[in-house]
Amino acid sequence: MMPWRRKSRLKPNPPPIEPLLPLAVIWLLVTLAMAVAPHTGELPIWLTLLFYALIGLRGFIATRNRSLPPRWLLLPLALLVGAGVMIEYRTLLGRDAGIALLTAMTACKLLETRGLRDGLVLVFLGYLLVMSNLLYSQEILMVAWLFAVVVVMLAAQTLIYRQHAGLTALAPVRLAGKMVVQAIPMMLILFVLFPRIPGPLWGLPKDAHQGRTGLSEEMSPGSVSELSKSDAVAFRVRFVGPPPPPKQLYWRGPVLWNFDGRKWTRHEELPAKTPVAFTPEGPAVEYAVIMEPSNRRWLLALDLPASLPPRTGMTPSFQLLRDQPVNEVYRYEVRSYPSYRTGELTTLERSRVLRLPGRGNSRARELAAQWREHDPQPEALINAALTLFREQAFYYTLTPPLLGANSVDDFLFRTRQGFCEHYASAFVFLMRAAGVPARIVTGYQGGERNAIGDYLIVRQADAHAWAEVWLPERGWVRVDPTAAVAPNRIQDGLYAAVADPGSLPFLLRRGGHSEWLRQLALSWDSLNNSWNEWVLAYGPDRQKELLSGLGFGPVDWGEMTVAMVVALSGFGLIFAGLRWRSQFSRDPVARSWQRFCARLARRGLARSPHEGPLAFVERVAVQRPELATLAQEIGRLYSALRYGPVTTPAAVRRLQRLTRRFRA
Amino acid sequence: MASPLEDRLDWVVRQVGSIILGKERAIRLALSCLLARGHLLIEDLPGMGKTTLAHTLARCLGLHYQRIQFTSDLLPADILGAAVYERQRETFIFHPGPIFAQLILADEINRATPKTQSALLEAMEEGQVTIEGETRPLPEPFFVIATQNPAYQIGTFPLPESQLDRFLMRIELGYPDARAERLLLEGEDRREALARLPAGMTPAQLHEAQGRVAEVHVAPPLLDYLQALLNFSRESGRFRGGLSPRAGLALLRAARAWALLHRRGHVLPEDLQAVLPAVVGHRLHPGDDHLEQSAADLVGQLLNAVPLPA
Structure with a gap:
C-alpha cells in the first residue's frame, strides 16, 4: 500500500456542507434587519450601526460571491462585541443587556454562515429576536410589524429548506402567507382556550418593566405636575350606562397619611378580601377599567368602590390593591357609589390623621389656630381654608416656583402659585393643625370622552391630588382645594385651567387648526382600546368570564384544556375532511370511479395512485375472479368516459348505476 | 370499432410474433414506433434477434429494406452513395447508397465513428440527404431501426445525448423465456420461415395507419x-x-x-x-x-x- 493512501485514511474528509445560495442569504438578511428594526430605539447606537453594517457586509459577500472573513477573526470580534455590551450595560443579564447581546451575536453569526445548518440557526435566532420585541411593546403597530416579519422569516426558512427547487422570487412569500393564514384558526383557538395563569409564565428579568411613568406612592411639591407633561394613557374606562358628571370623576389611587414637612407618604395597610363597608347614598355606577401597565399593585376606581375585581383586596382607606403589580394591560370591572357616608374612625386612625411633624411651618400653624379660635366647627374651618384659596391671589400653574424648607408656609404666604399637590398639601396641613382629621388622596381626575368608541381616556396628565376630611356625621368627605382656585380644572380638564396651555402636550390641547388631527388621534386611540380590551387584557379573569358567558358555567383550567384539545382536534378533522373531500371531485364520472375504488380499497384492493383504470380492473379480475365481469365493465366504461372523445348522459348514468350496484 | 386496418395490424403483430417468439411486447412497441413515424433503437447483446425483428417488420409491412452494417471504417459515402464518373457517358452518375430504402437497419450503429453516425442521423431528422450540393429526398415512408451493443463492449462510440434524442424509442429484447426458447430450438430455421412470410400491408395502408394514429x-x-x-x-x-x-x-x-x-x-x-x-x-x-x-x-x-x- 502506498504511503499517501494510508495518510488519507487517517484523516477522513469532513462531511460536506450544503452551501447556502445567495438568494437564501439575502432573504435571511432582510428578515433579520426587519426583526431588529424596532429595537433600534433601545440599542446603543454603536451596536445598531454594527448590526446593519454586518448585514450589509454579508449581503455584499453573498451577491459578489466573495469569501467570508477568516475564522480566526471571528472569536476576537465576538469577544470585543460582548465586552462592548458589558461596558454599556455593566451586565450581560436582564432584558436590555440580554437583547443587546442577542443582537450582537446574531450579527457575528452572519459572518460564519456558510451552510444550510447555519441558515436555520439564524432563522431561529430571528424568531427569538421577534419575540424579544414584545418585551418592549405589545401595541397594534408592533404586533402587525412582527406579523409581517414572521411571514418573511417563514419565507426565508422555506427558501433555505427548498433552495434547489428553483422557486421564483415571490413563491416562498406566497407559501409562507398561506401557512400563516392556515395557522390563524389554530392561533385563535389557542389564544381563547389555552388556560391562562395570573402573572408571567416564567420569571421575566428584573428590568423588564422599567421606565413606566405614573403615580408614585409618595407626593412632594412638583411630583404630580411633572406628570402633566405626559399625554400617555393611564387607563381607559367604559361605563355601563351614562357616565357620571366630571365633578364626580375622582379616580382613587394611593391615599397618603404621613407628612414629614415636605413629602407625603402612605402607610402600610393590609388589604381585606372583602370590600370595606360604607353606606351608599344614591345610585351605583358600574364600569370597566382597561389599565395600562403601571408596574404598581394598585387599581384605580371611582370614589368609592363597593366591589372587588378578582385577586384584589381593599385597604381600610378604600384603595384597591391587586396581588401582583400590573405589568400587563389589565381589565377589571368595579361598581362605585359617588355619594356615600363612611363609618367611624378608630383611635389609632384618628391619631394618625391628625399627626404633624414636630416643628416647621409655624405661620400656617398660627393661622389654623386663629381660625379654630374663631369657630371650631370643622365645616367652618374647611370654609376658611377654601375662602383663603379663592379670595387671595393664588394661581394655578404647571410651573410653580421652587419652595424652601418650610414648604407649606412658603407656598401659603410667599409664592402662592402651585399645582394641585401644593393646594392639597397646604389644605391638609391647615386642617390637621386646626384639629380636623384629614388626609391626601392621589389619583386621577376627569378624563377625555372618546365619542368614537364611547369610552373615557384618562391620561397621566390627568393625575391629581385632593384632600379628604373626616366629619363626625358623614365620615370621610372629599374636599378638592384645587376646585376653589381653578374650578374649570375639575369641570373642563387641565387645558382649560392652566395659564400657559402652550406648554401642554399636543393631545391635551383643545381647538385650533389641528383639531382634525386630534380627531384622528382619537380614532386611533379607539382602535387601541379595542385591542387592549380584547387582546392584551385577555387574562385569566377575562378568560373565565368569557367562557362562563358562553353558557359553560364556571370553568376551571382542566375543563379549558379539554375544550382546547377538542377544539384543536375538531379543527384538524375539519381540515382533514376538506382535504379528503377535495379528492372527490364534483364530476359524476370521477366520483363514481372514486366510490368504486374506495369500496375495493376497503377490501384490501387499493388502487395505487399511478395505476390506470384498465390495469386496475385487470388486477381486480385476477385477484377476485367473482368480481371480474362487473369490475371490467366499470373499468371500460369509466376509461371511455374519462379519456374517450364523447360523453353521453346515458353512459354516465350507467356508470353511476353500476358503481352503486357494485359490492366488493 | 374494429375495422380492416386494425385487423391487418393485428395480423402483422401475429406474423412477426411467429418469427420472433415470446416477444410480443417488444414487437408491439416497435410497431407503435413505426406507426408514430419514429425511429427505433434496439439495444441488446448480439444474437438476441435484433436484425431478425427489423427484417421481419420490413417484410410484413411490405417495405423496401436495406441493411447497413456499421463498422469503424464505414464512411458517410458508404451510406449515402456517391457520384461516380462513367467513361462511356463522360459524366458523373449518382449511385445511391443503401440509405435510399424505406426501412434501414443500421446494425451496430455505435461501432461507426461519430462522423458516419451523424450522416445517418441527419438523414433521419430531415428525411432527405444532400450529396455534392444536390438535395435528394428519401423514400416515403422512411424508417431507421438502429441496433447498438451495450456501451461497455469494446470498440464502441456511444451516441451523444442529442442524437439519442432523435430515436422515438429505445427498446431491449432480452432473453426469451424457456418456453419460447424451446420452440425456437425445435422449430425450423428463422431465415427460411422469414422468406416464406407474405407481405401483409402495402405502403399506402401503412400511410393510412399513420394518419389514423394522429386521429x-x-x-x-x-x-x-x-x-x-x-x-x-x-x-x-x-x-x-x-x-x-x-x-x-x-x-x-x-x-x-x-x-x-x-x-x-x-x-x-x-x-x-x-x-x-x-x-x-x-x-x-x-x-x-x-x-x-x-x-x-x-x-x-x-x-x-x-x-x-x-
Missing part, C-alpha cells in the same frame, strides 16, 4: 397526467435535466400509436405508461451522478411518483 383522441385528463409526469421529471431534483417538450410530444405520439394498436380510439394512462420506459428511458439521467441507476429504475421512479389526476 386518436386525447382527453384533457390525459394531458394533465402527461404534464404532471413532465413537471415531476423537471422539478423533483431526482433527474439531471428534466424531459424536454420534444420528449412530451414523443410520448404522446407513441401512446396514440399504442392505443391504436390495441384497437382503441382514445389514449388511456395505461397506454402512456406502456410506452413510457421505451420513450423516456434514453432521455433521463439520474440527478446524482454517483448513483448507478438503470434506465428502468429511473422510469420506475417517475411512474410511481406521479399519481393519476383525480
Whole structure:
C-alpha cells in the first residue's frame, strides 16, 4: 500500500456542507434587519450601526460571491462585541443587556454562515429576536410589524429548506402567507382556550418593566405636575350606562397619611378580601377599567368602590390593591357609589390623621389656630381654608416656583402659585393643625370622552391630588382645594385651567387648526382600546368570564384544556375532511370511479395512485375472479368516459348505476 | 370499432410474433414506433434477434429494406452513395447508397465513428440527404431501426445525448423465456420461415395507419397526467435535466400509436405508461451522478411518483 493512501485514511474528509445560495442569504438578511428594526430605539447606537453594517457586509459577500472573513477573526470580534455590551450595560443579564447581546451575536453569526445548518440557526435566532420585541411593546403597530416579519422569516426558512427547487422570487412569500393564514384558526383557538395563569409564565428579568411613568406612592411639591407633561394613557374606562358628571370623576389611587414637612407618604395597610363597608347614598355606577401597565399593585376606581375585581383586596382607606403589580394591560370591572357616608374612625386612625411633624411651618400653624379660635366647627374651618384659596391671589400653574424648607408656609404666604399637590398639601396641613382629621388622596381626575368608541381616556396628565376630611356625621368627605382656585380644572380638564396651555402636550390641547388631527388621534386611540380590551387584557379573569358567558358555567383550567384539545382536534378533522373531500371531485364520472375504488380499497384492493383504470380492473379480475365481469365493465366504461372523445348522459348514468350496484 | 386496418395490424403483430417468439411486447412497441413515424433503437447483446425483428417488420409491412452494417471504417459515402464518373457517358452518375430504402437497419450503429453516425442521423431528422450540393429526398415512408451493443463492449462510440434524442424509442429484447426458447430450438430455421412470410400491408395502408394514429383522441385528463409526469421529471431534483417538450410530444405520439394498436380510439394512462420506459428511458439521467441507476429504475421512479389526476 502506498504511503499517501494510508495518510488519507487517517484523516477522513469532513462531511460536506450544503452551501447556502445567495438568494437564501439575502432573504435571511432582510428578515433579520426587519426583526431588529424596532429595537433600534433601545440599542446603543454603536451596536445598531454594527448590526446593519454586518448585514450589509454579508449581503455584499453573498451577491459578489466573495469569501467570508477568516475564522480566526471571528472569536476576537465576538469577544470585543460582548465586552462592548458589558461596558454599556455593566451586565450581560436582564432584558436590555440580554437583547443587546442577542443582537450582537446574531450579527457575528452572519459572518460564519456558510451552510444550510447555519441558515436555520439564524432563522431561529430571528424568531427569538421577534419575540424579544414584545418585551418592549405589545401595541397594534408592533404586533402587525412582527406579523409581517414572521411571514418573511417563514419565507426565508422555506427558501433555505427548498433552495434547489428553483422557486421564483415571490413563491416562498406566497407559501409562507398561506401557512400563516392556515395557522390563524389554530392561533385563535389557542389564544381563547389555552388556560391562562395570573402573572408571567416564567420569571421575566428584573428590568423588564422599567421606565413606566405614573403615580408614585409618595407626593412632594412638583411630583404630580411633572406628570402633566405626559399625554400617555393611564387607563381607559367604559361605563355601563351614562357616565357620571366630571365633578364626580375622582379616580382613587394611593391615599397618603404621613407628612414629614415636605413629602407625603402612605402607610402600610393590609388589604381585606372583602370590600370595606360604607353606606351608599344614591345610585351605583358600574364600569370597566382597561389599565395600562403601571408596574404598581394598585387599581384605580371611582370614589368609592363597593366591589372587588378578582385577586384584589381593599385597604381600610378604600384603595384597591391587586396581588401582583400590573405589568400587563389589565381589565377589571368595579361598581362605585359617588355619594356615600363612611363609618367611624378608630383611635389609632384618628391619631394618625391628625399627626404633624414636630416643628416647621409655624405661620400656617398660627393661622389654623386663629381660625379654630374663631369657630371650631370643622365645616367652618374647611370654609376658611377654601375662602383663603379663592379670595387671595393664588394661581394655578404647571410651573410653580421652587419652595424652601418650610414648604407649606412658603407656598401659603410667599409664592402662592402651585399645582394641585401644593393646594392639597397646604389644605391638609391647615386642617390637621386646626384639629380636623384629614388626609391626601392621589389619583386621577376627569378624563377625555372618546365619542368614537364611547369610552373615557384618562391620561397621566390627568393625575391629581385632593384632600379628604373626616366629619363626625358623614365620615370621610372629599374636599378638592384645587376646585376653589381653578374650578374649570375639575369641570373642563387641565387645558382649560392652566395659564400657559402652550406648554401642554399636543393631545391635551383643545381647538385650533389641528383639531382634525386630534380627531384622528382619537380614532386611533379607539382602535387601541379595542385591542387592549380584547387582546392584551385577555387574562385569566377575562378568560373565565368569557367562557362562563358562553353558557359553560364556571370553568376551571382542566375543563379549558379539554375544550382546547377538542377544539384543536375538531379543527384538524375539519381540515382533514376538506382535504379528503377535495379528492372527490364534483364530476359524476370521477366520483363514481372514486366510490368504486374506495369500496375495493376497503377490501384490501387499493388502487395505487399511478395505476390506470384498465390495469386496475385487470388486477381486480385476477385477484377476485367473482368480481371480474362487473369490475371490467366499470373499468371500460369509466376509461371511455374519462379519456374517450364523447360523453353521453346515458353512459354516465350507467356508470353511476353500476358503481352503486357494485359490492366488493 | 374494429375495422380492416386494425385487423391487418393485428395480423402483422401475429406474423412477426411467429418469427420472433415470446416477444410480443417488444414487437408491439416497435410497431407503435413505426406507426408514430419514429425511429427505433434496439439495444441488446448480439444474437438476441435484433436484425431478425427489423427484417421481419420490413417484410410484413411490405417495405423496401436495406441493411447497413456499421463498422469503424464505414464512411458517410458508404451510406449515402456517391457520384461516380462513367467513361462511356463522360459524366458523373449518382449511385445511391443503401440509405435510399424505406426501412434501414443500421446494425451496430455505435461501432461507426461519430462522423458516419451523424450522416445517418441527419438523414433521419430531415428525411432527405444532400450529396455534392444536390438535395435528394428519401423514400416515403422512411424508417431507421438502429441496433447498438451495450456501451461497455469494446470498440464502441456511444451516441451523444442529442442524437439519442432523435430515436422515438429505445427498446431491449432480452432473453426469451424457456418456453419460447424451446420452440425456437425445435422449430425450423428463422431465415427460411422469414422468406416464406407474405407481405401483409402495402405502403399506402401503412400511410393510412399513420394518419389514423394522429386521429386518436386525447382527453384533457390525459394531458394533465402527461404534464404532471413532465413537471415531476423537471422539478423533483431526482433527474439531471428534466424531459424536454420534444420528449412530451414523443410520448404522446407513441401512446396514440399504442392505443391504436390495441384497437382503441382514445389514449388511456395505461397506454402512456406502456410506452413510457421505451420513450423516456434514453432521455433521463439520474440527478446524482454517483448513483448507478438503470434506465428502468429511473422510469420506475417517475411512474410511481406521479399519481393519476383525480
